Amino acid sequence: MGRVSDAKVKLMDAVLELIWTGSYASTTIDHICDKAGVKKGSFYYFFDSKSQLAAEALDASWQDRRVELDRIFSVTVPPLERLQKYCEFNYKVQSEIKAQYGRVLGCPQVSLGCEVCTQEDALQKKIQSIMDYKYKYIESAIRDANAAGLTQVTDPAAMARMSMAYIQGLMTQARIQNSLESLRDLSSGLFSLLGVKSKEVVAA
């Protein structure tokens, strides 16, 4: 009953794009509404604040991304190949983003998390929980690689965080430098970190 609307979706799309191509604090509610083609009255009809919108948008976007990660990290794929594919996937995403926006934009969780962690508690917690999911993909792949005798990682959880730090670090570099170069060969560093020789990876 009543009229139907896609304003909510439009606002969520707009806020993500504005934050990613710019920053959280520089993204105003007016900008979001302009970009979404939605009036402020409608904004406040659906959301209480920018941070609530951002949190919901982040969550929705993560639900989409999750599907792709589940495919990449399928347990039917050999563990080191999962990591290899994940590196390639990151490169692919950033290439497409650069083609679309003319800029490498890096990891949205890192950029946003880094900016708001001291100021927006609810958002920070949302980002933290998304990151925790991401660690689990890597951690599980490492455990499986250990089980297959491909690695001898003593603390897979800690190594998963290190691995993500390495990947996210290069993604952040890529954003700051606006260059895809350092992302081309993401996996070789990752495998060094895991103590895997390149030959073993090719074999796997």
Next chain:
Amino acid sequence: MGRVSDAKVKLMDAVLELIWTGSYASTTIDHICDKAGVKKGSFYYFFDSKSQLAAEALDASWQDRRVELDRIFSVTVPPLERLQKYCEFNYKVQSEIKAQYGRVLGCPQVSLGCEVCTQEDALQKKIQSIMDYKYKYIESAIRDANAAGLTQVTDPAAMARMSMAYIQGLMTQARIQNSLESLRDLSSGLFSLLGVKSKEVVAA
């Protein structure tokens, strides 16, 4: 001639602290002036804009940091020990920051660079140039390690960037999680990345 002033220094200190503990865009000129105990008229007497102030402050702060890095990366120190000391230094700095502010704040260049790179060109270039200096310390240590037969890194420049990505990635994680934990053992991952066995490091 005329009266003397420390307002410029106070403004530079204030802007760095506000950006680091918060973010660039959320730091207003009024906030900076309040924190520095300086009136806005004086701000505009010394600086044209927030971005100019930030760039000068960043540069001044880098000149201080440089002295410490020159000591840590002294060529009289064995190359792998330099890297070890650099990791320990990063941990020490973040510990002190956490003791002072109640938060881990990570690397200021990364946080700021990540936030402003799509919006503030002059600032972005300043940050880029500081980062380029940082890469050189690592790169040189890697070359020296190669020469000493401690590593066999084929592209020291690329590996320096990877190494910094790893360190900065963990620093960013530490900021987002507000935890020093992942920084405790920064060096072991770094040495894995470089293909060095821990025993060789201890020996060095």
Next chain:
DNA sequence: ATAGTAGTTGACTGTTTAGTCCACTATGTT
């Protein structure tokens, strides 16, 4: 001691911002 100058002050402008409010409109349901 005083003149010239570097630096300070606070009041001022206009703009952007978040957030409110309510009359209005479109749509599914009966």
Next chain:
DNA sequence: AACATAGTGGACTAAACAGTCAACTACTAT
């Protein structure tokens, strides 16, 4: 057809914001 209701529009307020300016003050070189 008309009612109930989900969603819209736009005008409004108050606060925060960047930036300006001219009168003022304190210092130092002579």
